């Protein structure tokens with residue numbers, strides 16, 4: 001299967017589950033996770049109509065964004081990996097979104113470093129909805145204080161929440177995790193936030209995520225094949 005065929009297949013998966021649960025597929029953004037994949041794979045996806053790409057590693061992601069911009073491509077770059085404070089400037093420069101914020105200090109740096117000529121950097125807070133089965137993301141009990149702090153940062157726009165639940169084939173458990181993230185988003189909105197984004201669901205569990213309200217699904221393997 002080519003990347004173009006894979007894209008068609010994933011778009012069909014998204015549309016099928018959206019229709020099955022009464023959602024408009026247009027409300028679900030497919031983020032193509034291109035980490036470790038070469039520029040040619042990204043260009044093949046662009047040729048098939050894909051515009052949003054996700055990267056996990058700062059140097060690799062910034063290099064790709066810079067090269068492809070220089071080659072004339074206008075793409076949306078989403079940073080979805082762990083971020084250390086000494087790498088924030090590059091991310092603030094080359095990315096449009098960061099999904100993996102779980103500390104105020106990192107967000108403050110991104111806000112200070114975001115070029116005034118660019119639109120605000122879109123931010124999601126990564127939440128740990130799997131308890132001890134996961135290490136990354138803020139605990140749900142600390143979410144509201146972080147959201148309140150990030151909403152005050154001038155060069156960021158707090159868009160929503162992201163989660164990477166523990167991998168499981170148990171669809172009921174997948175849905176429990178995603179429903180938890182949606183509930184946390186709804187709770188924040190009930191307290192005055194205006195979050196429109198739930199970044200959840202990957203190659204293996206995007207159906208469960210969409211059924212629970214995902215607005216961005218992050219898909220790598222199903223588009224680009226296994227990573228080496």
Ligand SMILES: *Cc1c(COP(=O)(O)O)cnc(C)c1O
Pocket residue numbers: 033035056080081164202203204218219220221222
């Ligand atoms: C690698 C990665 C993905 C994509 O995972 P696949 O299983 O290849 O679809 C999505 N989100 C994050 C945060 C990732 O690191």
